[in-house]
Amino acid sequence: MISHYPYRDESGDVQYRVVVDRTSKSKKTVFQQRYVDGEFVNGMIGVILLLFRLPELLAAIARGETVYICEGEKDVMRLVGLGLVATTNTGGAGKWLAEYAKYFDGAHVVIVGDIDEAGSLHVRQVTESLLEHGTLASLRVVDLTTLGRPLPPKGDVSDFLDAGGSIHEVTMAAEAAPELVVADPEGVEQPTIIEEKLPPLSARIVSTEDDDQDRTTLLMSCLVTLGSFMTTVFMCVAGRNLFPMLYFMAIGAAGTGKGLASVSRDLVYEIHRSKRDEYNRQVAAYETERDAHAAKKSKDKGPPPKPPARLSLIMPGNSTAPVILEAMGINLSLLIHETEADVMASMLKADYGDLSGVLRQGHTHEPVSFGRARLNEIIEVAIPRLALCITGTPGQVGPLFRDGENGLVSRFAFHVLTRRSKYKDQFNKDLWNVQSIGAQLAPRVASLYDALSKLAPLNIEVCFTRRQRDELRPMLEAFDVLAEDDGDTHTAVVRRNPILIARFATILTIARFIDVDGDDHLTSDALAFLESGQLRIEVQDDDFDTALSLAQYALQTARIVGRLLPATTPATLHRAHKGAEGWYSSLPPEVERKVAVEIGKSFGMSQRTVDRKLNEPALFIRTRSGFYSKTACGKVAT
Structure with missing residues (x-):
């Protein structure tokens, strides 16, 4: 069978066609022909590549309908035949062009990719392109492997339908999928960052940027890395001594500035390097002893020397649970600093080792253990101390946390970055100051680490003043009451x-020990405090205010992140939409939009959800302005 797929420009004029020859059972042949003087000729020289069914796509977007992006023309025509609006790009997987994104301004988009590796990469390419270059109303991705139908290794949506799947399952999966468009939400403001109120170290770092969003990125990420080595500092919260190790994630599309978080890694890299150098010295000594032991005669040998344990502060994000546990058993604390959330996500979903469980328990230093049957050993860490600093795109949030109910998401502080409102000059020499500030201050941070390490086994307790506790109490009680009306995930966040x-305040308090200009690296007050033998220090009001502002900001961003997460399982997702089924069943054959919205309220449906349902061709046909007729076969799946 030979199929011809014409590609038309915005005016509807044919520019070229794609020819797919499937007559051979072993292999299909695909080629393009440009349209010249009323006929198709081979070759695409001078032809501008277009989206398939572009005029229909633009008309549907103008009407506010949901549009689907597939990986091939065959899948597009299959969906179109079932009442949806769909498109694809010439060449399929890996051939998406950035300029295609301009057509999707204001569009509700659903991507349905093939299930092989090329399909997954294509979905990611299209997603990132649309988020970076387009201005979408919404963007969701349907994962066909979660819909419970047997699919071939390189299956697509046509294979799903051939396997007994329905178009309703596809549209409901799209409805249930996490929203990937992170808009600038009304009422969510950046935390209040006043340089004069910050510790000198933090003030020096944030002073390199004048954009509030960038300053927040720098401050929050640097507090994470500073807290990662404070193993002799704690604050008592609800009867537990908590060390200041934070879990943090900066979320934003490409070009939003989340890369600034790399400065925070530079801030503590000298500590990591000193640990690595010490380990290398121990290895050299071990090798000398090992060789000497091997040269001895058998009767004089005695037990062989043991290799040294690997010392480090920074761990790679692709470490498995056993590797992280082993490292935590050797080092007093660890920092995972990862710029690609996908790397962490792949480890969290690995079959070997429950890394998610390790992270959940490690958040409040609960004892962690892991058995390795092959080696007949159990790794145990009595007091795990782990800090996380991760950056990623909105599309990487779902794979990282999997769902909102596994408890990990409520342990994170999130920073949500939106598109820049003004151009940032990439050739401005001041950018060098930003990228180099971490390395410049690293020796001073290392001096703080050395001073704190010498306190062991004693610890410094950081505590709030009575006035600060009195201010916190009613605020937290109010949060607790509000949390009762929220979902389980946000209740846990609150x-x-x-x-x-507590952790923000602790880190800010100890960060004041650093002198950013003096020869001693630490302030005279800090040196006097450390030499006095005191083990208790109160939080300054300025640090209390900053910590409170950051934590309140994290409450707001957690709500945004919650919208990026799927529910626990596809079955749970479908059960959550039983209200939609009842709403659909209760509607008359023809209904006015405002009536549908009012009925939807009684089923817990938002106006946005009702509008999306009304614009699904599989469920409704628009008969006239503001009126919709239910299709004969329409049914909202549960």
């Missing part, structure tokens, strides 16, 4: 917010 406040 309940863990005091931990964030």
Whole structure:
């Protein structure tokens, strides 16, 4: 069978066609022909590549309908035949062009990719392109492998339908999929960052940027890395001594500035390097002893020397749970600093080792253990201390946390970055100051690490003043009441917010020990405090205010992140939409939009959800302005 797929420009004029020859059972042949003087000729020289069914796509977007992006023309025509609006790009997987994104301004988009590796990469390419270059109303991705139908290794949506799947399952999966468009939400503001109120170290870092969003990125990420080595500092929260190790993620599309978080890694890299150098010295000594032991005669040998344990502060994000546990058993604390959330996500979903469980338990230093049957050993860490600093795109949030109910998401502080409102000059020499500030301050941070390490086994307790506790109490009680009306995930976020406040305040307090200009690296007050033998220090009001602002900001961003997460399982997702089924069943054959919206309220449906349903061709046909008729076969799947 030979199929011809014409590609038309915005005016509807044919520019070229794609020819797919499937007559051979072993292999299909695909080629393009440009349209010249009324006929198709081979070759595409001078032809501008277009989206398939472009005029129909633009008309549907103008009407506010949901549009589907597939990987090939065959899938597009299959969906079109079932009442949806669909498109694809010439060449299929890996051939998406950035300029295609301009056509999707204001569009509700659903991507349905093939299930092989090329399809996954294509979905990611299209997603990132649309988020970076387009201005979408919404963007969701349907994962066909979650819909419970047997699919071939390189299956697509046509294979799903051939396997007994329905178009309703596809549209409901799209409805249930996490929203990937992170808009600038009304009422969510950047935390209040006043340089004069910050510790000198933090003030020096944020002073390199004048954009509030960038300053927040720098401050929050640097507090994470500073807290990662404070193993002799704690604050008592709800009867537990908590060390200041934070879990943090900066979320934004490409070009939003989340890369600034790399400065925070530079800030502590000298500590990591000193640990690595010490390990290398121990290895050299071990090798000398090992060789000497091997040269001895058998009767004089004795037990062989043991290799040294690997010392480090920074761990790679692709480490498995056993590797992380082993490293935590050797080092007093660890920092995972990862610029690609996908790397962490692949480890969290690995079959070997429950990394998610390790992270959940490690958040409040609960004992962690892991058995390795092959080696007949159990790795145990009595007091795990782990800090996380991760950056990623909105599309990477779902794979990282999997769902909102596994408890990990409520342990994170999130920073959500939106598109820049003004151009940032990439050739401005001041950018060098930003990228180099971490390395410049690293020796001073290392001096703080050395001073704190000498306190062991004693610890410094950081505590709030009575006035600060009195101010916190009614605020946290109010949060607790509000949390009762929220979902389980946000309730957990609210309940863990005091931990964030405490850890931010602790790190800010100890960061004041650093002198950013003096020869001693630490302030005279800090040196006097450390030499006095005191083990208790109160939070300054300025640091209390900053910590409170950051924690309140994290409460707001957690709501945004919640919209990026799927529910626990596809079955749970479908059960959550039983209200939609009842709403659909209760509607008359023809209904006015405002009536449908009012009926939807009684089923817990938002106006946006009702509008999306009304614009699904599989469910409704628009008969006239503001009126919709239910299709004969329409049914909202549960």
